[in-house]
Amino acid sequence: VMAVSPALLLMDRNLLARKQNARLDKQNDLGWKLFGKVPLGDNAQRDSKKLQKEYEDKAGRPSKPPSPKQNVRKNLDFEPLSTTALILEDRPANLPAKPAEEAQKHRQQYEEMVVQAKKRELKEAQRRKKQLEERCRLEESIGNAVLTWNNEILPNWETMWCSRKVRDLWWQGIPPSVRGKVWSLAIGNELNITHELFDICLARAKERWRSFSTGGSEAETEDAGFSAADREASLELIKLDISRTFPSLCIFQQGGPYHDMLHSVLGAYTCYRPDVGYVQGMSFIAAVLILNLDTADAFIAFSNLLNKPCQMAFFRVDHGLMLTYFAAFEVFFEENLPKLFAHFKKNNLTPDIYLIDWIFTLYSKSLPLDLACRVWDVFCRDGEEFLFRTALGLLRLFQDVLTRMDFIHVAQFLTRLPEDLPAEEFFASIASIQMQSRNKKWAQVLTALQKDSREMEKGSPSLRH
Amino acid sequence: MNPRKKVDLKLIIIGALGVGKTSLLHQYVHKTFYEDYQTTLGASILSKIIILDDTTLKLQIWDTGGQERFRSMVSTFYKGSDGCVLAFDVTDLESFEALETWRGDVLAKTIPMEQSYPMVVLGNKIDLADRQVPQEVAQGWCKEKDIPYFEVSAKNDINVVQAFEMLASRALSRLSGRVQSLLNSNVSLYFLSVLTRRGGYSLGGSAGAGS
Numbered sequence A: 001v002m003a004v005s006p007a008l009l010l011m012d013r014n015l016l017a018r019k020q021n022a023r024l025d026k027q028n029d030l031g032w033k034l035f036g037k038v039p040l041g042d043n044a045q046r047d048s049k050k051l052q053k054e055y056e057d058k059a060g061r062p063s064k065p066p067s068p069k070q071n072v073r074k075n076l077d078f079e080p081l082s083t084t085a086l087i088l089e090d091r092p093a094n095l096p097a098k099p100a101e102e103a104q105k106h107r108q109q110y111e112e113m114v115v116q117a118k119k120r121e122l123k124e125a126q127r128r129k130k131q132l133e134e135r136c137r138l139e140e141s142i143g144n145a146v147l148t149w150n151n152e153i154l155p156n157w158e159t160m161w162c163s164r165k166v167r168d169l170w171w172q173g174i175p176p177s178v179r180g181k182v183w184s185l186a187i188g189n190e191l192n193i194t195h196e197l198f199d200i201c202l203a204r205a206k207e208r209w210r211s212f213s214t215g216g217s218e219a220e221t222e223d224a225g226f227s228a229a230d231r232e233a234s235l236e237l238i239k240l241d242i243s244r245t246f247p248s249l250c251i252f253q254q255g256g257p258y259h260d261m262l263h264s265v266l267g268a269y270t271c272y273r274p275d276v277g278y279v280q281g282m283s284f285i286a287a288v289l290i291l292n293l294d295t296a297d298a299f300i301a302f303s304n305l306l307n308k309p310c311q312m313a314f315f316r317v318d319h320g321l322m323l324t325y326f327a328a329f330e331v332f333f334e335e336n337l338p339k340l341f342a343h344f345k346k347n348n349l350t351p352d353i354y355l356i357d358w359i360f361t362l363y364s365k366s367l368p369l370d371l372a373c374r375v376w377d378v379f380c381r382d383g384e385e386f387l388f389r390t391a392l393g394l395l396r397l398f399q400d401v402l403t404r405m406d407f408i409h410v411a412q413f414l415t416r417l418p419e420d421l422p423a424e425e426f427f428a429s430i431a432s433i434q435m436q437s438r439n440k441k442w443a444q445v446l447t448a449l450q451k452d453s454r455e456m457e458k459g460s461p462s463l464r465h
Numbered sequence B: 001m002n003p004r005k006k007v008d009l010k011l012i013i014i015g016a017l018g019v020g021k022t023s024l025l026h027q028y029v030h031k032t033f034y035e036d037y038q039t040t041l042g043a044s045i046l047s048k049i050i051i052l053d054d055t056t057l058k059l060q061i062w063d064t065g066g067q068e069r070f071r072s073m074v075s076t077f078y079k080g081s082d083g084c085v086l087a088f089d090v091t092d093l094e095s096f097e098a099l100e101t102w103r104g105d106v107l108a109k110t111i112p113m114e115q116s117y118p119m120v121v122l123g124n125k126i127d128l129a130d131r132q133v134p135q136e137v138a139q140g141w142c143k144e145k146d147i148p149y150f151e152v153s154a155k156n157d158i159n160v161v162q163a164f165e166m167l168a169s170r171a172l173s174r175l176s177g178r179v180q181s182l183l184n185s186n187v188s189l190y191f192l193s194v195l196t197r198r199g200g201y202s203l204g205g206s207a208g209a210g211s
Helices: A006-022 A040-058 A068-075 A100-160 A164-171 A176-187 A195-213 A228-243 A259-272 A282-290 A295-306 A309-315 A319-336 A338-346 A352-360 A369-382 A385-397 A399-403 A407-415 A423-431 A442-459 B021-030 B068-078 B093-097 B099-109 B135-145 B160-184 B189-199
Strands: B005-014 B043-052 B055-064 B083-089 B119-124 B149-151
Touching (some): A100 A176, A164 A369, A176 A369, A228 A259, A259 A282, A259 A295, A282 A369, A295 A309, A319 A338, A319 A352, A319 A442, A319 B068, A352 A407, A352 B043, A369 A385, A385 A399, A399 A407, A407 B043, B021 B043, B021 B055, B021 B083, B043 B160, B055 B068, B055 B160, B083 B093, B099 B119, B119 B135, B149 B160
Parallel strands (some): B005 B055, B005 B083
């Protein structure tokens, strides 16, 4: 059974409701079942009541008047579960009777057990009540946040987005129903991509799929520099990768409700940026965008997002620049977590082992989806440095266990993060990471390192390779 | 009696994308096969302990992303490896043709030694019908390069263990040969300790360099 947090549940309900309205009747109800919950608790309780009744009937004591204790129990608004197994039986008649003293002792023990069990259950009921209240509070605060975002912030985006109040609200997580809008606005559209341009790119992509599937690729080999084989490989790759994108959600795979959208965004991108083409990891980014935006808007956000310096460095696999990013990361790593940093150095745990996956997919593959979306929220607010701050937040959160692990266990731990990552602790941990090293900010550290590596290249070209 | 020797080996598995590197590895390490692995980016490392002859081998196997464009990026992970699985998909001719480049990449990153760098070639997905690479062709290429060849299926668990054990055994004998030749040539104990620390090689107490 997949554990789904309320936030994700909410996100997907909103999302599915919205998408379904738009594309009515096509994918009847698909997806609802995925996130639906069976109210297990109720059943279990009813069953146990029934069982107890049956047991009491069989035990042949229906004539006994209900004891005052049972009356009390009926008045409670929960039914003790564990006491159902605790029924004091009279000794079978074929055995010699217990001495009165012993019988008394056993009755007393029995009563103590019942009292204990009830205490436990009362506690459990209180816990559940608290959880429910927590959930209501959360839903209420999300409701309030939606109003604030819709009525106050979004209409005045330009003037408000960098205000203290909005930044604080932003950090709490953007409500799923406005998330797509906020992401779009924050990512911007420096490339001035229109819906028409998306349609043109998509039409070209579709033309290519058709021509490759019919085998008639001869006709259009005029695209300079990119051979038909390259393009075909890229298309094949997209197909393969889509099948390997969030496979457990079963919505992007062939036949799933979002398969075509994902295919369209990625295909259109290879036509829009043939110089970049399709690179593994892109399918995860496009998928997360599609979960929050309509196809054309997802494409616009996708293209602009990939056009940011950090993403360009990684998706063009500019190895030198990637190493510079890792080096900058290590500066802040050492500054924030010196003990763990030393441990990593000693064990040859280089950042590429864990950062490549995290940065390429913007954490969407390694974190639970609802947490990944919250990381994206702040990434849209703060830019690339937040990706590295998140990494340090993760390392800080687990630093005690990590310091006790050897190379292989750390590597395995970081490439397969725990699925039940505690959201609030995680964000508190990120918040306590200082992105300041000797009065230098992330961008300054990065620029300085870039300059260093360029000078080294110039100074001794033989050092490269 | 004779305490068992313990050796750490670093192995890597490389090859074009989609040939089933992750599946092969999971079949070998966990004895499981899933249809739906997620794309591997960067590196993912699995470990397995096996006993070969009289030695306990702690294998550390590095799985890497296979897109052509990632070749330079993942090649930093080859450093210090003791052996390599070259994987291709028998239903995908291009993945077979790419072996040459992958092999070149690995050899460029490893230190030449008296004994050659251990490799095995795995032709995966023999359970599928639309085969594009005939067995003789793959066999021929491997023979030419003096690399053992295995026809395997991660899905049906055919030949997977044999292939990995062959590689482990070759990597072990290369490492032992290296330690032995250092001992014979009376190299200072310092170098030996450097080597043993790196490879995690232990001579079962005789050289006092346990890991």
